[in-house]
Amino acid sequence: WYDGTKKIYYTSDGGDSLLDISNGLPSPDFPIRDLEYDPLNNVLYCANDAGVWYRDLNESTNNQVWKCFNNNLPGLYIEHLKINECTRTILAGAWGRGLYEADLIETDFTAILMVS
Numbered sequence: 395w396y397d398g399t400k401k402i403y404y405t406s407d408g409g410d411s412l413l414d415i416s417n418g419l420p421s422p423d424f425p426i427r428d429l430e431y432d433p434l435n436n437v438l439y440c441a442n443d444a445g446v447w448y449r450d451l452n453e454s455t456n457n458q459v460w461k462c463f464n465n466n467l468p469g470l471y472i473e474h475l476k477i478n479e480c481t482r483t484i485l486a487g488a489w490g491r492g493l494y495e496a497d498l499i500e501t502d503f504t505a506i507l508m509v510s
């Protein structure tokens with residue numbers, strides 16, 4: 395959940411209680427511009443004035459940290475994010491600087507069918 399400030403909150407009970415999960419993002423002075431969730435890999439992406447960040451929600455809560463995802467991005471103010479489920483990519487719209495695309499962070503896959 396995002397409240398329009400500089401923080402990101404997590405809730406598992408419909409908002410009765412909120413956990414601030416914004417710790418670890420760059421400068422607390424940078425507002426959060428957009429969030430995208432990848433349900434296949436359980437990864438949350440964040441856009442802010444320092445670029446794109448991701449948090450792997452599969453890790454235990456104590457080990458979850460925001461990691462920089464600015465692969466091949468110049469230092470940009472990212473305004474919008476959009477996940478393309480068909481191509482498994484994420485699009486990042488930079489304010490006045492164009493549109494960028496990258497492969498999603500893939501967490502470990504579990505084999506559902508093995509052929510030998």
